[in-house]
Amino acid sequence: MKKILAGLVVVIMVLYFAINKQESNTLVIYSALEQYRNDDLKAHLAEKFPDLNVQIMYMPTAKVAAKIQTEKEHSDADIVLGVETGYMEKMKDSLADVTEYSHLDYIDGMLPEHGKYLIWESYGGGFAVNMEILKKYGLEEPKTYEDLLKPEFKNKISIQNPKSSSTGYNFYLNLRNIWGEKKTLEYFDKLNDNVKQYSESGSGPVKLLIQGECAVGTALTYQVVTEINNGNPLKMIYPESGSPYSLDGVSVVKGKDDKGDVRDVFEYLVNEYLVYDKDHYNPGKILKGQKSEMENYPEDIKYADMTGIDDLGLKDELLGKWKY
Structure with missing residues (x-):
């Protein structure tokens, strides 16, 4: 009986979280970036989208891919960030087409033809x-x-x-x-x-x-x-x-791109914050005409x-x- 009750409690908690996430302004990002970069990103998102509760969960790149492949549109994650392109390719069928989101001018050949993710960094x-x-x-x-x-x-x-x-x-x-x-x-x-x-x-x-x-x-x-x-x-x-x-990428989980908040946050990420991240953290060249603002970067x-x-x-x- 105790095991049954414990199991019911777990189910109720999972359902509560799912319902609460749907009814609230919560948005979840699975990120493989370093924690200090995640912290900075969260601060910027809080300022840009004060009415949103953005949760950034650090997760190793292989684990992100495994979870998204398994959970697909039922994943808690709305956006995946900083995942190696090899793993992005592995889970691409579970990702939305994000071709039209970026307004930046990438180096020729940098983006995948299928459009399931954008390059975040080199x-x-x-x-x-x-x-x-x-x-x-x-x-x-x-x-x-x-x-x-x-x-x-x-x-x-x-x-x-x-x-x-x-x-x-x-x-x-x-x-x-x-x-x-x-x-x-x-x-x-x-x-x-x-x-x-x-x-x-x-x-x-x-x-x-x-x-x-x-x-x-x-x-x-x-x-x-x-x-x-x-x-x-x-x-x-x-x-x-x-x-x-090597390269890593950023994308939206398939099925989550029908949410306006997800679209707004993703567009901000790949057009504005991406440039900030290159200037302040990793200036590896991915954009045409990209100039490093980081002192001493070769x-x-x-x-x-x-x-x-x-x-x-x-x-x-x-x-x-x-x-x-």
Whole structure:
């Protein structure tokens, strides 16, 4: 009897939430962006739409895709934000056509032809170094991937684990595209001797650099530049093959686009707030004529070969061969 009553309570709570959400001005965004960016977005939405109760729920990109694919139009989410394009492709049948919402001029070929999502950002990376640590140990700045194998970098490098970090996977995939799978796996076997820590998150190596625990780390450009602007002694270096990168997107859950509030918020997101986000957080270039307002952000970055970045089958195959 107790189990039955407990089950009824859960059902009632779910129904209450669903009814309350329909009758109230609540709008839900599933976001894979960093929490500080979600907090800023929520503040802007509260100011722009004071009569709306906008809830931004942080969720890893793969989990967003799994939930939307399962729940479809019955999802609590109205909008999904900051989800890697590979996962956007995976759940595209559960997304509305958002082609007509954007008034911005994207770089040619940046948007998917099917129109089920818009690009939110491009995030690329390279080698980040702590200049004080390099000086302390008399180390030269690494210029190539092979430089990271030098014995003087033993226990002084941090990279992301590609199984948990999309940043780590970007570097892994790029090397596979350059060298082939066999040489890439052999390279990481050698690099392992110099790695002090495999980070679970994309920002992990940057934190270790700031703490002075490592000399070199693979990192995203906008995260490193942010820390440089905060006064930390970091420098960004790009390998000759270019900056590994990936894209993420934003869309409306299919069936939720018939709500006026959802349409209004989404149009604001992809036309006004997107530009603000590029100016203040991640200036990675996605728009024609886009100029970075972020101090010290490098211009004319050469980007790497990221063929297969949206191929989740390839991703599963490569991650299955990762040892560390």
